[in-house]
Amino acid sequence: MAELWTPTLEQVADHIPTRTRNAASPGDTALSGTFSAQTEPTDEQARRHIAAAVAEVLGAVGGAVPTAPTFLYHLASEAAALRAAADIELAYPNRNADADRFPQLDQRAKDALDRLKQAMDDQGSGTEGSLLPQWAFPEPAWYGDYPL
Template sequence: MAESWTPTLEQVADHIPTRTRPTEPPGTDTLLGTFNGQTTPTAEQANRQITAAVAEVLAAVGGTIPAAPPHLATLASEAAALRAAASIELAYPDRQADVNVYEQLNARAIAALQRLIDAVNDAGSGPEGALMPVWAFPDPPRHGDYPL
């Protein structure tokens, strides 16, 4: 079952627009903005990368994205889109520059995933989340219980 926040082909293509050039006619500079049967990768191949990226995001956050607050779904979708875009760049390199693009996309995907993990962890912590201090003190020593 696909998650409601699963990124679309267009959302992934937004991160790697040059991958949406059609293969026919050769040498065209037209960018389609999505993947289809004429692009490399095809829509089917890109969807497999998206499915893997969604599974990776779910694994990182414990298997589910909470319904509230609603911005978590947006963060999850962006993290999965970046992960899928990075995976596509690594899976279909045409030149060394594609590997460099992968490294940049991978760094962005890692940062987006960490933002999502932090937001999920903070979701039940009130409006300030992790910014609120948590105080903890050790038990007093035995001599601290006696009046002096």
Template structure:
């Protein structure tokens, strides 16, 4: 079942518009702004990358995106779209520069995913969020409470 925030083909294509050229008209520079049966990758192949990216995002945040606040779904969608775009660039390289594009998209995907994780962790932790200290003490040794 698809998540409500799963990015569309168009959202992924916004990050890699040159991948949306019609392969049936190689001399054309017109970009379709989405994937279809005549692009490389096809819409079916791009959808598989999107689904894999959604699974990665869900795995990173513990399996679910909270319904509130609403911006979390947008962050999750953007993280998945960037991850899918990076994976597509790496899977279908046309030139050496595509590896550089992958590295940039990959870093952006990691940054957005980290912002999503931070936002989920900060949710409900008060106005200061993660700025509050967290105290942790080690377990006392067995002889610590032993009367000598």
């Protein structure tokens, strides 16, 4: 089941607009703003990268993004879109500049994920948030506090 915050093809393409050129027409420099069967990667290939990025975000935040507050969905979507864009740039290099852009997109994806995790910690349960470990210990026996 797809997450409600899964980024769209257009959201990913916003980060790498040159990937939305028609690959079937080499002289065509118009940007379509989304992935299609004529782009490289195709829309199906881009969807696979998006699915992997969503899984990576879910793994980093403990398996779920809370529905409230709603800005957490936007942060999760942006983190996944940046991760997918970085992975697409690395997977389909047409020129050296494409590979050179990967570190920038990769760092932006990591920063977005850190912002999401911090926001979830700030909104989470407990004193320090839901992503931090919480320990509980039983009360000591009466003789545990008794000076012998």
